[in-house]
Amino acid sequence: MNMSNQSNMDTKLKLDFYERYRLVITVFVMATLISSVPAPVAADQSDERLKGLFERLKATPDPLEAQRIESEIWQIWIDCGQEDMNAVMEQGIRAMNMGQLKEAIAIFDRVVTELPDFAEGWNKRATVHYLNGDYSASVVDIERTLELEPRHFGAISGMGLIFMARGDEAGALQAFKAVLKIHPHARGAQFHVEELRKKLMSQGA
Numbered sequence: 001m002n003m004s005n006q007s008n009m010d011t012k013l014k015l016d017f018y019e020r021y022r023l024v025i026t027v028f029v030m031a032t033l034i035s036s037v038p039a040p041v042a043a044d045q046s047d048e049r050l051k052g053l054f055e056r057l058k059a060t061p062d063p064l065e066a067q068r069i070e071s072e073i074w075q076i077w078i079d080c081g082q083e084d085m086n087a088v089m090e091q092g093i094r095a096m097n098m099g100q101l102k103e104a105i106a107i108f109d110r111v112v113t114e115l116p117d118f119a120e121g122w123n124k125r126a127t128v129h130y131l132n133g134d135y136s137a138s139v140v141d142i143e144r145t146l147e148l149e150p151r152h153f154g155a156i157s158g159m160g161l162i163f164m165a166r167g168d169e170a171g172a173l174q175a176f177k178a179v180l181k182i183h184p185h186a187r188g189a190q191f192h193v194e195e196l197r198k199k200l201m202s203q204g205a
Contacts, residue, residue: 045119045149047076054151057183066185077120077149085115089124096128104128112144119148123155135162153183160192169196169203 050073057069080086092107108125115121126141139162145155160175173196179189 045077050076054182063185070183080115080118085111089121092124101128101132117148119145119152122148123152126155126158130158130162135165138162151182153179153186157189169200172196173200
């Protein structure tokens with residue numbers, strides 16, 4: 001491949017990436033518009049308990065209480081409501097934690113195929129793609145996660161990490177600030193916002 005073709009391909013990939021990011025941020029902003037709509041009783045991201053938990057998460061002044069609420073949210077997100085598929089999710093998470101990324105991707109491929117409206121299946125596959133260094137694939141899955149659950153602070157944090165990995169501090173800062181609008185006590189996001197602000201200020205940005 002000649003240098004001209006390579007340059008054109010790099011430009012296209014960059015534009016595609018930023019188009020997806022703009023969509024992610026648009027979906028996040030829309031969360032404030034749909035958060036007041038009652039959700040049906042169900043497991044996963046449609047569980048009606050989440051509305052109250054997110055209200056408490058945003059309002060509490062106590063970081064320890066925020067950690068407890070966050071844990072409750074994750075417990076709901078991870079439950080697809082089907083015992084057999086929950087077991088598959090556990091297998092995928094175990095493979096991911098053991099560094100068996102190819103196996104984990106195959107498992108989460110099955111999850112998102114059989115449960116295309118289950119946000120956490122997409123988020124877990126996005127995480128594995130990130131760990132595998134496939135940022136473009138991770139962004140696609142983050143996009144789908146946020147279509148299903150715009151409040152997913154974990155997925156938005158993942159977007160911030162991808163921007164950091166690509167050297168885009170301004171984009172990363174925007175993502176982590178978005179996390180803090182949902183989860184003000186998210187310690188990782190707090191740390192990254194502080195560090196990124198310092199770095200951007202030192203650069204005169």
